[in-house]
Amino acid sequence: MVNGTETVRMKFTKARKFLNPVNYILQMGYVSRKNKKSAIGRAMSAILQNAMVGTYPNIEVDPAKAKLSAGVKSALKVYSLERKGADIALNWDPVAERIRRDEWDDGIILCAYAIAQELAAINEEAALRQDGKLQLRLPEGMEVLPVHPYLIVHDRDKANFSDSQYLGLFV
Numbered sequence: 001m002v003n004g005t006e007t008v009r010m011k012f013t014k015a016r017k018f019l020n021p022v023n024y025i026l027q028m029g030y031v032s033r034k035n036k037k038s039a040i041g042r043a044m045s046a047i048l049q050n051a052m053v054g055t056y057p058n059i060e061v062d063p064a065k066a067k068l069s070a071g072v073k074s075a076l077k078v079y080s081l082e083r084k085g086a087d088i089a090l091n092w093d094p095v096a097e098r099i100r101r102d103e104w105d106d107g108i109i110l111c112a113y114a115i116a117q118e119l120a121a122i123n124e125e126a127a128l129r130q131d132g133k134l135q136l137r138l139p140e141g142m143e144v145l146p147v148h149p150y151l152i153v154h155d156r157d158k159a160n161f162s163d164s165q166y167l168g169l170f171v
Helices: 004-029 039-050
Strands: 078-084 087-092 107-114 119-122 133-137 148-154
Touching: 004 039, 004 107, 004 119, 004 148, 087 107, 087 148, 107 133
Parallel strands: none
Antiparallel strands: 078 087, 087 133, 107 119, 107 148
């Protein structure tokens, strides 16, 4: 018989381990003026409710179900994502869908997350929705690691975010 307390403890431990390396993004992507929960609390809740897979003792976070941000901004329609060594190139059609007047300058964050090594990197150069492309250079040490890319859109003030988009696994 499985102890419920051990199962819950393991889920919390795995969720926290998954979220720690991306805490910087969570602090932006889960901010809310209406909700009194902390950003990490909201992110933990989302992971525990939606991204845990397996049964004790084989419980894991499913990266495809995990959200690094939550919000109402419209997502991008990605049409290509390529990795060549340390470089990840992302392209989207900035006019693929009707862009409202206030969305042309939405900021784009691409996060490459090496989960097993607990390392994450984001694009340091600003990218806007109207640009249609973004380049991320992985830091030294990450260029050979498998990474899970997540895409996040935010308004110019970083007050409103999109739900993060999981873009797969790059080996």
